[in-house]
Amino acid sequence: MRATPSREVLRSWSPLAGIAVFAVLLLVVAPAVLSPFRLDNLAKYSCWAMAAVGIGLAWGRGGMLVLGQGVFFGLGGYVMAMHLKLESAGAGQVPDFMALYGDGTMPLWWEPFRSSAFTLFAIVALPVLIASVLGYAIFKRRVKGAYFAILTQALAVAFATLLVATIQQTGGFNGLNNFSSFFGYNLYDPTNKRMLYTIAASLLVAMLLVVFQLRRSRFGELLVACRDGEERVRFLGHDPANVKLFAFVVAAVMASIGGAMYAPIVGIISPTDVGAPASLLLIAGVALGGRASLLGPALGAMAVGYGRSTLSESFPTQWTYFLGALFIVVILLIPAGLSSVLPRLWAPLRGRVGPARRLRESGATA
Numbered sequence: 001m002r003a004t005p006s007r008e009v010l011r012s013w014s015p016l017a018g019i020a021v022f023a024v025l026l027l028v029v030a031p032a033v034l035s036p037f038r039l040d041n042l043a044k045y046s047c048w049a050m051a052a053v054g055i056g057l058a059w060g061r062g063g064m065l066v067l068g069q070g071v072f073f074g075l076g077g078y079v080m081a082m083h084l085k086l087e088s089a090g091a092g093q094v095p096d097f098m099a100l101y102g103d104g105t106m107p108l109w110w111e112p113f114r115s116s117a118f119t120l121f122a123i124v125a126l127p128v129l130i131a132s133v134l135g136y137a138i139f140k141r142r143v144k145g146a147y148f149a150i151l152t153q154a155l156a157v158a159f160a161t162l163l164v165a166t167i168q169q170t171g172g173f174n175g176l177n178n179f180s181s182f183f184g185y186n187l188y189d190p191t192n193k194r195m196l197y198t199i200a201a202s203l204l205v206a207m208l209l210v211v212f213q214l215r216r217s218r219f220g221e222l223l224v225a226c227r228d229g230e231e232r233v234r235f236l237g238h239d240p241a242n243v244k245l246f247a248f249v250v251a252a253v254m255a256s257i258g259g260a261m262y263a264p265i266v267g268i269i270s271p272t273d274v275g276a277p278a279s280l281l282l283i284a285g286v287a288l289g290g291r292a293s294l295l296g297p298a299l300g301a302m303a304v305g306y307g308r309s310t311l312s313e314s315f316p317t318q319w320t321y322f323l324g325a326l327f328i329v330v331i332l333l334i335p336a337g338l339s340s341v342l343p344r345l346w347a348p349l350r351g352r353v354g355p356a357r358r359l360r361e362s363g364a365t366a
Contacts, residue, residue, distance in 0.1 A: 290337025
């Protein structure tokens with residue numbers, strides 16, 4: 001029996017209601033009930049959730065298993081960190097680690113990042129440029145499936161290795177840290193830390209709204225069609241490479257913005273935050289929450305982030321095994337993620353309630 005128009009409207013707009021509830025919890029409830037320490041942790045989880053929202057679009061809707069989002073997360077993080085290091089050093093000065101590891105001279109390509117406007121522009125423009133070039137080369141050659149996943153993960157490994165090797169330019173394994181200000185605001189002030197949380201949470205909500213709009217647009221329909229029947233989409237006159245490329249670029253920008261907020265919130269960005277393990281943690285969060293749902297990737301990434309912080313305190317060397325076991329359990333028992341559990345539980349109840357409701361409706365109209 002076909003759903004009534006009102007029920008179809010409710011189903012199509014229910015994700016927006018979920019975003020509204022999520023926004024209230026993040027922006028109103030959490031600041032009111034959490035301690036500054038817990039709020040800082042939630043801000044960090046929100047940064048990972050931003051990258052996860054993009055992965056949900058590319059993987060959940062487009063079928064592209066992006067195992068290298070740490071590259072774009074780190075790209076935004078290092079761009080922001082470079083500006084913060086130059087801001088902390090002062091006008092005409094160089095970052096402290098360059099005097100420690102080198103001769104105290106700063107590369108010319110660092111100089112533009114003294115500008116706040118250029119930094120904000122680069123956080124968006126660099127991932128767009130790199131993702132466009134990589135995506136065009138990959139998708140035009142029709143690379144997909146396991147080959148695409150392996151290639152993206154190899155990029156994350158190569159990027160982390162490059163950062164470690166360039167100690168005089170990027171701080172090497174220690175990364176960039178010791179930030180004292182954020183666009184003129186003192187990072188040691190609790191009020192400014194709360195401001196950073198508000199910015200991160202607001203950006204996360206904004207990204208969810210963007211993905212919500214993309215999912216219900218013509219592009220969202222084409223993206224799902226490319227996932228389920230790429231050759232049919234090509235036969236109908238559309239180029240699947242362009243559709244997947246756009247989703248890949250959007251996911252890269254979201255990861256970059258998440259990384260850019262991560263650097264001042266956590267106070268450090270290093271190769272461990274951008275390599276293959278970090279990328280796999282993002283994938284694990286998306287899989288846990290439900291890659292095909294709207295809120296699932298964000299909630300899953302936050303849950304994995306919380307588990308990582310909690311388990312690492314009690315099991316400093318074994319916490320990765322717990323997350324690995326969780327990932328295996330999810331894949332085996334609930335491959336669609338936790339977001340699919342509630343509909344499964346509701347389906348039998350709806351099946352029992354449905355006939356009775358239809359009987360009452362038919363009696364009322366008789």
